[in-house]
Amino acid sequence: MLAYIKDLYAGLKGPTEALEGKEVTVRGLVKSNRDNKTVGFLWVSDSSCFDAIQVVYDPAKFSDVQKLRLGASVEATGTLALTPNMKQPFEIHLTKAVVTGQVADDYPLQKKKTSFEFLRTLPHLRERTNTFNAVFRVRSELSYAIHEYFHEHGFFYVHTPILTGNDAEGAGQTFQVVADPKDPKEYFGKVATLTVSGQLHVEPFALTYQKVYTFGPTFRAEKSNTQRHAAEFWMIEPEIAFADIDDDMDLMEDFLKTVVRRVVERCPQDFKFFETWISKDVATRLDHMLNKPFQRVDYSEGIAILKDAVAKGHKFDNPDIYWGLDLMSEHERYLTEQHFKGPIFLKNYPKEIKAFYMKQNPDGKTVAAVDLLFPDVGELCGGSQREEDYGKLLKRMEELHMNIPAYQWYLDTRRFGGCVHSGFGLGFDRLLMYITGLDNIRDVQPYPRTYKDMAF
C-alpha cells in the first residue's frame, strides 16, 4: 500500500503498529544516502510532514539505489519494521525501488550550509530544504485554519476585487494596471490600481451577511527594502455587523488564539524545528499568543505610562512623548515588553493619526481604532469600529479633501440600512513570520516580490 509519512507518524500507536512486517510504498525525494558494504541507509521525504523515513537496503542487490544522490526522486517499497529502540520509531526494509527522477550534477542544494539569501534566488527549489519545507507546510495549514475558523463561525468569504478604481486609505503607494502602456485608461475607461485593502468593498457585504471576511493578495508599491515589506502580500480582513470595537477585539483574540493553536497542534515537528533552529523566541511568542490575555489599554493611558517612564529615567531615542504622537516601535515595545509584559490592544487613538472611516468617539478627539501590539514585533493587526453615521463620515471625508463622488457608493451604505459594524486587517505573512520566527518576509512567501526583486 502507498503510505504518506505523516500518516505513519500519526498512527504510531495504532494503524502503523499493525503494518509491522507488511509491505508499504513511500515516494519522495532523497534527503541523504550512505552505505557500507553490507547495508545502505536511504532517507526519503515526501513533505507530508517534517520528518523523513529511513529505507534500509542491501547495496549489493540495489546498486541503482546506492547511486541515488540528494534530491533524486524515488519510489521505495519494502516491509515496515518498528524500531522503538532507535532514534526513528520505524523504518522500511527495501524490496523494490523505482528511480522516478535523477538529479543532475549541478543540483544547487548540497549538504553544505547555504544562506537564506542564496536560497531566495531558488524559489523553485528551496522548499526542499528543512526550513522552507516547514515554512510552506505551515503556511498552508495556517491558511486552512483561517478558512476553517471563519466557516465554523458563520462567516461568508467574499472575493473582493484585486483591480480597483478606489484606493482604500489613500495611504501607501499603489501599482497601476494597464492593458496598453501607451493608453493606460483605455481598457477600463479609468485608472485601475491593485488593491491595498478589501475593506471598503467588503463592508457592504457585512451589512448584508453580517459576518464576512476577505483573504487574498494585496499590494503596495512602496520603494522600501525592509525585512517586513513586500510588494505583494496576503491579507485577512473580517468585517462584522452589529458589532462594536469590543466585539472586534473579542474576535481578533479568539481568532488568533484558535488558528495558531490549531496549526501548532497539526504541525508539531515543524514547530519543534522552528524553536530549535530558527529562533529561541518561538516558544515565548507562542506562549504570548496562546496563553496570555490580550490586555486592553487606552491610547491615552499608554501615553501616560510612557511619560511616566521618561520621568523615571527611561531613555527613548524619541523621548518627546505627547498626546497625539504616532507611537514608534520603541514606544510600543516599552508598553508590551516592559510595562504590560504581554500582548496589548491599544485603542481609542487620536483621530488625526487614523483613517477617515473610523468611528468618531463622543469625546470629539479620538476614534474607536485598535492596534494589537506584541512584544518583540510590534503591531500584528489593526482594526476599528466604522463610522456608521452618514453626516459624520461625510464631514470627515470633506475635512480630508477626499474625492467624495468616487466614494458616494461607500457613503450610501450608511443611508441604506447600515448598522454599527467593525473589522480588522491582519497581514497573513507577518503572522506567519511571528509564529515561525523567520524575520524576513521574503522567507515566508513562495515567490516574494519586493522592490527591485522579482525572480521569475
Added chain:
Amino acid sequence: MLAYIKDLYAGLKGPTEALEGKEVTVRGLVKSNRDNKTVGFLWVSDSSCFDAIQVVYDPAKFSDVQKLRLGASVEATGTLALTPNMKQPFEIHLTKAVVTGQVADDYPLQKKKTSFEFLRTLPHLRERTNTFNAVFRVRSELSYAIHEYFHEHGFFYVHTPILTGNDAEGAGQTFQVVADPKDPKEYFGKVATLTVSGQLHVEPFALTYQKVYTFGPTFRAEKSNTQRHAAEFWMIEPEIAFADIDDDMDLMEDFLKTVVRRVVERCPQDFKFFETWISKDVATRLDHMLNKPFQRVDYSEGIAILKDAVAKGHKFDNPDIYWGLDLMSEHERYLTEQHFKGPIFLKNYPKEIKAFYMKQNPDGKTVAAVDLLFPDVGELCGGSQREEDYGKLLKRMEELHMNIPAYQWYLDTRRFGGCVHSGFGLGFDRLLMYITGLDNIRDVQPYPRTYKDMAF
C-alpha cells in the same frame, strides 16, 4: 438569545422546537413589512440562509416598526412560536425592537422587478436581492468546500504570485503592472504582468509536496465582451506528482462531484431557488455533475464520431471535420449532448493545438491533454500530464521559439529529481455559473471587472 435564521431552520426537529415560547433575538434587513390595524408582519433576513423569518407585531404598540421600510436594519426580540400549519414553520412574536439603521427614500432596490443589468451598477447593494443573496452565499460555500476537499486529501495550498515575470502559456493578453507609468520597468527592474495561471509556479511545489493547489485571482486583458469572460476571475489549479493523466481525470471527477455535492447539501434553499427562478436546467446540470460518470474519450474517437455525424447528415455551421481541428462549441456540444448524453473527458489532443508543457505521447502526434466537456456549457476545465523529460520539453519550447533563458528555472525542475506529474485548471466563476444557472459571469462575481466596465 441571539439566533441566526439558518440555525433555526436547521434545528427544526431539535433545538428549535425546544425554543418554543422562549425569547429569541434576530438581526437583519427588512424584506417586507405590512400590517392591518390589528397585526403587523415584518420579514427579516439575516442572510445566514436564503429564507427570512416572520416577525409578528402589534402596530399600535410598535409604531416605529410599522414605519420600517424595505432595506432598513433592525434588531427584533420576541417569543418563538412554532407554526406547523403555516407556510413558514415558525415565527417570532415581537416584544422589543431596535431600529439599527433607517433607509433613505431613494433606496434603489424597490419591490418592483429589476433587471440584472441594472443591478450590476449596484454591486454594493444587489447582494440584498434574492438572486444575488443566494449567489454570493453559494460562492462562499463553494470556496470553502474546495479548500476543505484539498485539505482532507492531503494537498498543500500554495500562494503562487499574482505579479510575475513569466507568462504561463504565452496565450491571452496580459495586464502590465507599473509603479510609475513614466518608467514601467523601474520598480521590479523588468516588465511585470498580472498572472494568467499559477501552474508554472506551482509545479515545483508539486514535485516537493506531491499534492498541491493554488486558488486565487488570475487576469486576462482580452478585449472581448462576452457573458463568459472577465478581466479578473478566480482559478483553482491542483498539481499532483507521481500522477499521470488517468490520475488527473480521477482527481477532477472526484473533486467536482464532492465539492458540488457538499454545496448543494449545505445550501438547499438556495438551489431550490435557482431551479425555480433562475434556470430549469439547474436540476439537469446537477444530475450530470453528481450522478453521471464522466466518460473518457480520445480526441481521435471524437473526430471519428463527428465525421460520422456529418456523413449521416448532421448540419454543423463548421462542417469541415478533420484530425487536427480545434473543436468548436457546436462540435463539443454534439459529442456531449447528442452522442454521449453526459459529461465527457476528451483527451490526447494533437500537440499543435495544445500548450508546450504537455506530455508528448509515444505516437509523436498527440499530447496527454484533457478537457472536461459538459452538455449545455462546453469546457468546464482542462488539464494535462506534464512533460517531465528535459530533452523533449526543451525541444518543444525551441520549436515554439520560446524565450528559453526566462524559463530555465522551469526546465531545471526536470533535471533535479522531477517525476511524472499532472494537473488541471478550473475557472471558479464558471463552475459557479454552471451550478447556479446564471449565464453571465458578471452576476457571480462580487465586483466584476470587464472590458470598459469597472464600477468602483
